[in-house]
Amino acid sequence: MIYFDRVSKVYADDSVALEDVSFSVEPGEFISVVGHSGAGKTTLVKMLLAEEHPTSGSVFFESINIHEIPLHRINDLRRKIGTVFQDFRLLPNKTAYENIAFAMEAAGRSEEDIHSDVPHVLELVDLGDKINNFPAQLSGGEQQRVAIARAIVNQPDVIVADEPTGNLDPVNTFEIVQILKKINDLGTTIILTTHNKGVIDSLKKRVITMDRGKVIRDDREGKYIL
Amino acid sequence: MDWTTAKRIFRAGMLDFSRNAFVSVASILVMTVTLFVVGVTIFAGVILNATLDELRDKADINVYFTTMAPEERMLELKSSLEALPEVESVEYISRDEALAAFRERHKDDQLTLQALEELEDNPLSAVLNVRARDISQYEAIAAFLNKEQEALTAGEAPIIDKINFYNEQHRQALARLEVITDSAQRLGFVVIAILILTSIAISFNTLRLAIYSSRDEIQVMRLVGAGQFYIRAPFMVEGTLYGLISGIITLLLFYPLTWWLGGATQGFFGGVNIFGYYVSNFPLFFLIIAGTGMLLGATASFLAVRRYLKI
Numbered sequence: 341m342i343y344f345d346r347v348s349k350v351y352a353d354d355s356v357a358l359e360d361v362s363f364s365v366e367p368g369e370f371i372s373v374v375g376h377s378g379a380g381k382t383t384l385v386k387m388l389l390a391e392e393h394p395t396s397g398s399v400f401f402e403s404i405n406i407h408e409i410p411l412h413r414i415n416d417l418r419r420k421i422g423t424v425f426q427d428f429r430l431l432p433n434k435t436a437y438e439n440i441a442f443a444m445e446a447a448g449r450s451e452e453d454i455h456s457d458v459p460h461v462l463e464l465v466d467l468g469d470k471i472n473n474f475p476a477q478l479s480g481g482e483q484q485r486v487a488i489a490r491a492i493v494n495q496p497d498v499i500v501a502d503e504p505t506g507n508l509d510p511v512n513t514f515e516i517v518q519i520l521k522k523i524n525d526l527g528t529t530i531i532l533t534t535h536n537k538g539v540i541d542s543l544k545k546r547v548i549t550m551d552r553g554k555v556i557r558d559d560r561e562g563k564y565i566l
Numbered sequence: 567m568d569w570t571t572a573k574r575i576f577r578a579g580m581l582d583f584s585r586n587a588f589v590s591v592a593s594i595l596v597m598t599v600t601l602f603v604v605g606v607t608i609f610a611g612v613i614l615n616a617t618l619d620e621l622r623d624k625a626d627i628n629v630y631f632t633t634m635a636p637e638e639r640m641l642e643l644k645s646s647l648e649a650l651p652e653v654e655s656v657e658y659i660s661r662d663e664a665l666a667a668f669r670e671r672h673k674d675d676q677l678t679l680q681a682l683e684e685l686e687d688n689p690l691s692a693v694l695n696v697r698a699r700d701i702s703q704y705e706a707i708a709a710f711l712n713k714e715q716e717a718l719t720a721g722e723a724p725i726i727d728k729i730n731f732y733n734e735q736h737r738q739a740l741a742r743l744e745v746i747t748d749s750a751q752r753l754g755f756v757v758i759a760i761l762i763l764t765s766i767a768i769s770f771n772t773l774r775l776a777i778y779s780s781r782d783e784i785q786v787m788r789l790v791g792a793g794q795f796y797i798r799a800p801f802m803v804e805g806t807l808y809g810l811i812s813g814i815i816t817l818l819l820f821y822p823l824t825w826w827l828g829g830a831t832q833g834f835f836g837g838v839n840i841f842g843y844y845v846s847n848f849p850l851f852f853l854i855i856a857g858t859g860m861l862l863g864a865t866a867s868f869l870a871v872r873r874y875l876k877i
Contacts, residue, residue, distance in 0.1 A: 389789060411875075416791075418788070418789060418791040423790065429789070430786075431786060431787070433783075434581075438581075442787070443791065446793065448571075450570070451570065
């Protein structure tokens with residue numbers, strides 16, 4: 341489904357973010373990418389979202405080379421990938437409802453779909469009573485749940501969660517991981533980057549370990565080993 | 567673009583406008599200043615042109631006939647003047663018309679009117695007022711009339727009493743007027759261009775800053791799969807709205823301002839009452855001021871968003 345083929349990324353100041361990274365992701369997998377800060381986890385995610393271009397190598401999504409897609413067509417790819425970020429990245433001037441509705445509107449969904457799906461997906465992340473709250477009126481955990489609701493509302497093939505628990509306390513961290521597991525159980529592929537040992541060890545799923553831009557381990561049922 | 571998308575874009579633009587109230591008010595104020603400069607420029611142009619026209623209109627050649635001159639010969643001269651390519655118009659004022667105008671002018675002056683009644687015959691002579699197409703052409707017309715006068719006085723009783731034209735003083739005044747009108751127009755154009763360009767640059771920058779504050783949002787919109795047009799269009803709606811509201815504020819400000827200055831401009835610059843001009847040309851003003859504002863807002867937003875869409 342997703343294939344990184346010898347991907348390297350070297351920035352203008354000669355710092356190496358990724359070096360000869362190759363791995364593939366099958367449909368329905370739950371993959372955790374772990375590593376210290378600066379190991380290249382976020383660059384990897386940016387490659388998949390076509391936010392960054394590799395210096396060499398290719399990234400394929402369903403046999404399409406992501407970096408050959410023209411800029412004006414890239415949104416078609418991004419609609420197939422739901423994204424969740426450490427800093428939530430909600431639209432500050434839109435309510436929880438409007439943030440999720442925006443992703444549906446951008447995908448060209450009908451008003452009827454939006455009216456029925458948005459409250460439903462907010463119920464799923466247990467935020468049915470915060471539908472008209474702005475991000476500033478929500479806690480960190482609640483904001484992250486809105487972000488997850490936004491990521492899943494268009495039923496994407498993959499969800500990429502880049503350090504989604506980085507800014508959260510242990511209780512909220514546990515809840516977010518449980519939600520991601522539930523989404524995975526329903527068949528959606530999950531790619532999770534984190535450096536939270538507790539999260540990785542509790543998941544018992546595939547773990548790719550990175551260090552200084554390289555993949556140093558790829559374990560089927562891995563643990564946090566660094 | 568279908569109707570649903572259009573509705574969503576418009577609604578998003580309106581919502582952003584109201585929820586970013588501070589940025590909206592600041593942008594509107596700056597754009598109002600820009601449009602005010604555009605409006606003042608139009609008024610300045612109108613006053614300048616009217617003043618120059620007035621000055622040009624005052625330049626003419628008057629041919630005064632003798633009281634005995636037969637009308638057909640005066641009209642003959644009128645026709646030959648009209649045939650000249652340099653002549654814009656020739657106005658013939660008969661003795662009776664001259665008398666009527668004189669009475670009208672002195673209707674409150676009983677003494678003068680009584681003195682007129684004492685006279686047995688109309689003492690006023692007929693006049694031809696000759697206007698050239700351009701100030702520089704009066705010399706050629708003067709030369710023609712000089713020749714005509716000589717020909718007309720040869721042999722027969724003269725029909726021309728006097729021609730007020732072309733002495734050195736008159737010529738110098740006309741030449742100076744020509745230089746002034748040319749430089750005023752040129753200088754006016756340069757000042758207007760600088761003022762308008764500066765104001766537009768300030769407005770552009772304000773909208774760029776307003777959109778700069780939304781750059782993270784634009785990035786998020788891209789990452790959740792929104793197309794470039796779908797992100798850009800609400801910003802353009804917002805920019806257009808800034809322009810429209812600024813335009814309306816500017817037009818409202820001009821109403822009391824032109825009313826207050828109307829009398830003064832009429833008295834000082836001769837002829838044009840800017841309040842009357844503003845009211846009678848309001849649809850045109852609306853089109854120019856609000857149109858400029860909306861175009862400026864939409865274009866500035868379009869360009870400002872572009873740089874953040876490159877992901």
